[in-house]
Amino acid sequence: MENQTYNYAIVRSFVTWSMIWGLVAVLVGVIVSLQMVNPDLNFPPYLTFGRLRPVHTNAGIYGWGIGVIFAAFYYIVQRLCKVPIWSDKLAKFQLWLFNATITASAVTLLLGYTTSKEYHEMEWPIDVMVVILWVAFSINIIMTILKRKEEQMYISLWYMMAAIVGVAILYLVNSAAVPVSFFKSYSAYAGTNDANVQWWFGHNAVAMVLTAPFLGMFYYFLPKTTGVPIFSHRLSITAFWSLIFMYLWTGAHHLLWTPVPDWIQTLAMGFSIMLIAPSWGSVFNGYLSMNGQWHQMRENYLVKFLILGITFYGLQTLQGPMQAIRTFSAFIHYTDWVPAHIHMGTMGWVSMICFASIYYLIPRIYGRELYSIPLADLHFWLTLVGQLIWSISLWIAGVLQAGMWNAMNSDGSLTYTFMETMVEMYPYWWARVLGGVIYMAGLVIFIYNIYMSVKKGEPTAVPTITTEGRA
Amino acid sequence: MWEKKPILLLVLATCAIMVGTIVTMILPFAWVNTEADRIEGVTPYTALQQEGRDIYIRDGCNNCHTQTVRPLVPEVLRYGDYSKSGEFVYDRPFLWGSKRTGPDLARLGGKYPDAWHYKHMESPRSMVPKTNMPDYGWYSNNLLDPQMIQRKMETLGFPYTAEEIKDLEGKNDMDAMVAYLQKLGSDIPWRDAAETTIVGDLVNPYADANQETISGWAPIYADNCAACHGPNMEGEIGPELIGEDYDDEILFTIIYTGITDGGMPSFSNLGTDKVWKLTNYIRTYQAEGSQ
Ligand code: HEM
Ligand code: HEM
Numbered sequence: 001m002e003n004q005t006y007n008y009a010i011v012r013s014f015v016t017w018s019m020i021w022g023l024v025a026v027l028v029g030v031i032v033s034l035q036m037v038n039p040d041l042n043f044p045p046y047l048t049f050g051r052l053r054p055v056h057t058n059a060g061i062y063g064w065g066i067g068v069i070f071a072a073f074y075y076i077v078q079r080l081c082k083v084p085i086w087s088d089k090l091a092k093f094q095l096w097l098f099n100a101t102i103t104a105s106a107v108t109l110l111l112g113y114t115t116s117k118e119y120h121e122m123e124w125p126i127d128v129m130v131v132i133l134w135v136a137f138s139i140n141i142i143m144t145i146l147k148r149k150e151e152q153m154y155i156s157l158w159y160m161m162a163a164i165v166g167v168a169i170l171y172l173v174n175s176a177a178v179p180v181s182f183f184k185s186y187s188a189y190a191g192t193n194d195a196n197v198q199w200w201f202g203h204n205a206v207a208m209v210l211t212a213p214f215l216g217m218f219y220y221f222l223p224k225t226t227g228v229p230i231f232s233h234r235l236s237i238t239a240f241w242s243l244i245f246m247y248l249w250t251g252a253h254h255l256l257w258t259p260v261p262d263w264i265q266t267l268a269m270g271f272s273i274m275l276i277a278p279s280w281g282s283v284f285n286g287y288l289s290m291n292g293q294w295h296q297m298r299e300n301y302l303v304k305f306l307i308l309g310i311t312f313y314g315l316q317t318l319q320g321p322m323q324a325i326r327t328f329s330a331f332i333h334y335t336d337w338v339p340a341h342i343h344m345g346t347m348g349w350v351s352m353i354c355f356a357s358i359y360y361l362i363p364r365i366y367g368r369e370l371y372s373i374p375l376a377d378l379h380f381w382l383t384l385v386g387q388l389i390w391s392i393s394l395w396i397a398g399v400l401q402a403g404m405w406n407a408m409n410s411d412g413s414l415t416y417t418f419m420e421t422m423v424e425m426y427p428y429w430w431a432r433v434l435g436g437v438i439y440m441a442g443l444v445i446f447i448y449n450i451y452m453s454v455k456k457g458e459p460t461a462v463p464t465i466t467t468e469g470r471a
Numbered sequence: 472m473w474e475k476k477p478i479l480l481l482v483l484a485t486c487a488i489m490v491g492t493i494v495t496m497i498l499p500f501a502w503v504n505t506e507a508d509r510i511e512g513v514t515p516y517t518a519l520q521q522e523g524r525d526i527y528i529r530d531g532c533n534n535c536h537t538q539t540v541r542p543l544v545p546e547v548l549r550y551g552d553y554s555k556s557g558e559f560v561y562d563r564p565f566l567w568g569s570k571r572t573g574p575d576l577a578r579l580g581g582k583y584p585d586a587w588h589y590k591h592m593e594s595p596r597s598m599v600p601k602t603n604m605p606d607y608g609w610y611s612n613n614l615l616d617p618q619m620i621q622r623k624m625e626t627l628g629f630p631y632t633a634e635e636i637k638d639l640e641g642k643n644d645m646d647a648m649v650a651y652l653q654k655l656g657s658d659i660p661w662r663d664a665a666e667t668t669i670v671g672d673l674v675n676p677y678a679d680a681n682q683e684t685i686s687g688w689a690p691i692y693a694d695n696c697a698a699c700h701g702p703n704m705e706g707e708i709g710p711e712l713i714g715e716d717y718d719d720e721i722l723f724t725i726i727y728t729g730i731t732d733g734g735m736p737s738f739s740n741l742g743t744d745k746v747w748k749l750t751n752y753i754r755t756y757q758a759e760g761s762q
Pocket of ligand 1: 118202206210211250253254272273275276279313316317318319320321322323324329332333334338341342344345346349350569
């Protein structure tokens, strides 16, 4: 059989490692959420909030998010191109380098080697590792596509290719720096310029890492799971091109009301609102593909994860543009509202798609059925409830905080001191700890379920692979 | 067409990405940090201040603190004059931040005396009991590395003297941090311009309040003043307040406008009502204390 020649071993390795990094990210997330309610949990110098928070964000986005992207796309690209990946050796090297890079990032961040730029905290030697890692991945994907046996490239591949060039450009420009030593460098840009470059990078990291590849995965796994093709190919095309065109204009919505020139802010605001169209293009495409299939929401746990994921994406891409409006930003920027937005995206959209992808892949790369569907259902509910507690409590907190920061007395003075507003946050931060623990329980059940599937799952009806992966 | 040609797709995608990139990321270099942005009085960091800044980055203070004041009324009232592009030309990297778990620090310089910072960094909760800021007492044990700092100054191209580097000998992370915090936002003389002035007659609205009511205002003192004047007004970073006998108007004025040169912050942002309550609270306490 032709598909016996596919390299699934690499997919298996990336699945395993991404789950490990996902657990690390969430565990550290719970720890930093505890530090915010109890500062006694800071253990200087290495384990303080200021150093652990970047470990959480980077393990989440790069260890968990990118790890699953690697796993899923090594699978998808082989299936869609009907050829094995171009180089097994390069893929193995990439796996090794991936783990080395994430480990080195976590260690150096704890040691205090950081540039402070959000989602780009790692110092320049690690930037070099990241660049090699990305080049290795890109070559392997692009070469596989070039020698494909299927002429037409499916939507998923477009998104991945756009992300490949996008990440390369963003990362290289934002890492420009002058080294002082192996562990310290100064940004090549100063002040307001640095801010503008950083948030051009920052927001498009959201586009090229947390959006485009996951849309690619969604477009592949949804029809594969339901057995029904995507509703409209034309809509996919329009949504794709307008999405990657518009995203790059919006970075300055993180910098509204700052010294960045007004016209850049205004462009960012306008394009952010326009982004609703391509984002919802994909949401509608997903929903309409479910026409006549909604019963699968009850029958197939995978569909639940995918549809909830795209729903969170839809909410996220309505809330985001709202936050990009000057008047609204004046109110909620810098408050706890923003982490609630972020985690609806990361714990809702991104992680739901990650979970669905891994559940989908397991029978196909291990030749074993899922160990327990009831556990997968439980995992689904714990994820949903945990995430909703997290975000809803922090939205309330954010609005309350913003209201108190802005409250003024009739004599034109402020009603509340900073500390009077800050102590009001504690109950909500405790609620977040609760939401986080529930979510983490779901994650542990997920990993257990996957582990048991690999060890004890029923063999799949049609064996699709040899145990060594590539025959 | 492009759906069948991967190289074409890559090229087209790159073009799509580059349009917005060129307009909103590359072009702005022609506007920002140019002569038009320059502000008289904004100076590079000294060796000690720059090291403090690097420690601020090392320990991720920017995860809880922002450093930009937006031109919005409540924000300017709370933190001070809004931030201008020209104030950041020596900042590599920028440290504007994205989350205010703690207050904005863009205008911190000169707000408190050094002694306040030493005590606060050592143990924030000893001064602000309900804060969640971690303790940084360990800074006092970390000696600076003058040679490394000299190399940093060279890399940044900031002016320094041999003497300045020699002076770093024996100083620690805490000294550097406090030096940096005191520089923040103080390059432009906004404090003088923002000096609070009191217009109109001062009339004590609580002149007839009874002892019990007045004792109920103790928390206002505890939250805002105790860190410097001691829980019982016995004095610490600020002077003892018992025994001084100011009249209502003078006391109100001191609290409302502060004695900015002397390290006594202005408390106008508490609002006149709370400041009057404090005035009465301190006067009664003084009376008790002298009994
Ligand atoms: C149309 C789409 C979107 C728009 C216009 C948008 C807009 C915004 C805005 C304006 C902010 C800044 C909030 C503030 O600090 O005041 C923000 C923050 C953020 N958003 Fe979104 N968002 C969108 C979609 C997403 C998606 C899909 C994710 C996926 C996880 C996401 C993740 C984030 C993250 C991580 C931040 C935090 C950046 C920081 O560190 O401050 N966003 N978004
Ligand atoms: C149990 C689950 C989680 C918990 C308890 C948690 C907790 C936290 C906390 C406490 C913060 C700091 C917020 C602040 O400074 O106010 C944070 C920030 C962040 N987390 Fe999580 N997190 C979780 C899951 C995740 C996951 C799965 C991801 C990514 C895939 C993620 C990505 C981020 C990002 C990007 C930020 C930065 C926010 C910003 O810049 O404002 N988190 N998280």
